[in-house]
Amino acid sequence: MNDEMEVGILLVEDNQTDAELAIRALKKHNLANGLFWVKDGAEALDFLFKRGVYAERMTEPNPCVILLDLRLPKVDGLEVLRVIKIDERTKLIPVVVLTSSTQDQDMVESYKLGVNSFVSKPVEFGAFMKTVAELGLYWLLINRKPKQ
């Protein structure tokens, strides 16, 4: 998890334990290479657009996929999604919302903003690990995306 290599998954998650569990699940399946974890919406955007603390980030391709939680401090998930999907530099990056919200409204809004996939975080630990692993497998290995 460092910013010198190609970024695989960009994990945008404010909850420490959820992040730890997710990373553990991905590691188990060897999907955590190049994983980068940011803790709020502002940090996510700074990272993607090489601003602020990430101004020095070495130029390398965009993340393969962004796992985005919706409940985030500073800049909230839907706003992050909106910015990503509007900006020419980032709009082609697949974004998967992974959220504990069960509000239909959030799902509708996300799709309207162009999200690629919307997943509810399973409450049960085992199901959670399985879901994250499956997401990693699908988006990193099965899904194809254009080169940038």
Next chain:
Amino acid sequence: MKPVMTYSGTSTERDLEIDARAYAEAMLNILADFSEEKTHLHDTQRAILNILDDANDEAAQLRTTQRAMINILEDVDAETNERKKSEQQVRELNRSLEARVVQRTAALTAAIKDLEGFSYSVSHDLRAPLRAIDGFSRILLEDYAVKLDDEGRRLMNVVRDNTAKMARLIDDILAFTRAGRSELALVDNDMAALVRTCWEELKPAMGGRQVRYEMGTLPPVRADRAALRQVLINLLSNAVKFTRPRQQAMIEIGGRSEGGENIYYVKDNGAGFDMQYAHKLFSVFQRLHGQDEFEGTGIGLAIVKRIIDKHGGRVWAEGRINEGAIFYFALPNASLDEGEQP
């Protein structure tokens, strides 16, 4: 008849005396007559005066009566005004009462919304730490299995069992809150088809068991389909659960149209219940059996009641310990609109 006095030429002194006497008698007669007339006149006068007096009395009486009538009219007038005033007051009171009712209803509705929002967020926010407890205790078990003895492992499993239970409770609270929150999307429902679908979903849970299932007539009904489906699943899965101790479970579902309602029932030959606790059946988290007899949190029937109440219907049940139970729900029988597809 007295001889009429006549005056004749030359008359003797005797003639004159007779004449004078006759004259005087005549005069006395005239005076007498005159007296009589005078008395008569007096009498007449007095009679007239009496008549006038009576007339006066009558006039006075008439005036008194008039005054009485005017008083009555004035009283009636006053009463009418009084009545009008009271009516006005009643109308105003009604208006202010209605305004207060509207206010109170709005306040109550807002309070209920707040409560529902609250229980929704609380349940929702409780899930994340719960996942952490569950997850990390499992990781502990996995990664440190060698360092834990049997007792250590048992303790961890107690932690995990309880987190699982808590997760179920939270899910139930969320389900219950959701059952009351959303707006009803009323459509016409082919009840028979819906019941068939629900039963198919529950079949796997009955694997290997002997279950006799009967579906009677099921009149179509206008309701929110997802909510109605939830009701059927809850009632049918209860029937499936509580007939587990039976060699052959018997589950029957049917309905009829009656007096503006469609009354449906789910009948089973399962564990039944004591009628004296019937009023607790549909309450939240109330159970009539222990966890070791039958699993469950006691939310299924509360959700059924909430949904049916929302549709303007009613729920009730009959049962006997060890002799099974019948659960009824009635839904208003609105006429089917044209143009709506079941």
